[in-house]
Amino acid sequence: MNKDKYMNIKRIIFISTLISTLLSAQEASKYYASIESGFANIAFVKNHFFASRGERNYERKSNLNTDFDIANGNSFAVTFGTNFPLTFAGANSMKIYTKVWHMAAKASSSSNFKDNGPNEQYGWIMLDNSKGVGTITTNNVLKTNIEQDLKYWGADILFSLEYTLGEDAYFSIFAGPSYRSNHKDTNIKGNFMGDSPTVNLKEKISENLFGAKLGINYNLKFKKKWLLNMDFAISQYRKFATYKGAYTHYFAPNYTNINRKLSDTQSSSGVDLGIQVGYKLTKQTYISIYANYNYLSNVTQVSYGSSLQTDPTASVLSLVNDKQFSSVHGLKLNYMF
Structure with a gap:
């Protein structure tokens, strides 16, 4: 057995023992779990590879709107938590829970750009920024197609202090490590x-993205059957980004292949908002409709530079930043056991 496999087995045994110890120490506790499934929508950063260019020096005049920066797909999430028998800070109870979620979405767009004559040209920059390529004759048309495949997921381990607001409502404050x-x-x-x-x-x-999350939650039960739950959270992350690009250019009878790699480290902030309305099916089970909204302040975007030597970005392929929004709407099943 190699050393890495042996260390992984030791980690699994340690984690399993720790979880078993925590659970066995909480005989009076109640455990709960939930499963979420819904439709995801991700408004991601646009691609700026294609551009309107100058005819003489191929300078980049403006980015072409070649993708719609909206991807649709699906989302899935699982939450598991438990009450602690002890509490502090005047709270009525304390919980620890973990949530793991995953979004997958795709987008596709195609566009045509017609060169109508002088002072109008459409094309792209080679990935090493050595020169530009563009329409050279009137009525020449640039055809573009961009396919996007996105995966966005994360995990949180959160501690929650709950304060009772009467018989059927409570307010809670939660915090803990977060990953995206x-x-x-x-x-x-x-x-x-x-x-x-x-x-x-x-x-x-x-x-x-590695960081931490802090938030508040409000939970209300009404008419013995219905549940309203709302939460708001902010988060702060350290983002580690990598880029790989494989460029192939064909101009009969020649091929040009260029590969590039870049990396970047930045800070990023997040905001999460969630709301659900549930109905009690049994004493231990609720089914809910829910909506989650997420914002990230710093998501990686590629800048393709320019071939114009007087341009400050000449011969520079770089990573810059933009914002990302996402939303999920779906069904949630909550179970107490």
């Missing part, structure tokens, strides 16, 4: 109608 992972695979294609230059750029952006 943001991955985007992009397949970019472009070609000129009636001419041979063709480009294919495959990009991978991976982000790992």
Whole structure:
């Protein structure tokens, strides 16, 4: 047995023993779990590979609107928690719970840009920023296609102090470590109608965010059957991002291949808002409709620079930042045991 496998087994035994010890020490505690499934929508950062360019020096005039920066997909989440027999800070009870969630979404867009004459040109910059490629004749058309595949997931371990607000309501404050992972695979294609230059750029952006979350929650039961739950949280992360780009350019009869790698480290802030309305099916089970909204202040975007030597970004492929929003709407099943 190799050393890594032996260490992994030791970790699993340690974690299992710790969990068993915690659970056995809480005979009077109640445990709860929930499963969520819904439709996800991610408003991600736009791709700016294609651009309107100058005819003489191929300078970048403006970014072309070649993708719709909206991806649709699905989401799944699992939560497991328990009450502690002890509490502090004047709270009526204390809980610890963990939540793991995952979103997967895709987007696709195609566009055409027609060169109508002088002072108008559409194209792209080679991935090493050595030169630009663009329409060279009137009525020449740039055709673009961009496919986006996004994976966004995370995990939180949160401690919650709950304060009773009467018989059927409570208010809680929660905090704990938080992790998020943001991955985007992009397949970019472009070609000129009636001419041979063709480009294919495959990009991978991976982000790992480590930080902490702080929030508040309000829970109300009414008419013995219904449940209203709302929560709001802020978070702070350290983001570690990597970029890989594989560029292939075909201009008959020649091929040009360029590979690039970049990395970046930044801070990022998050905001989460959630609301659910549930109905009591049994003494231990609620079924709910829910909506979750998430904001990230700093998500990686690629800047493709310019081939114009007087441009400050000339010959610079770099990672910059933009914002990302996501939302999930679906059904949630809560169970107490």
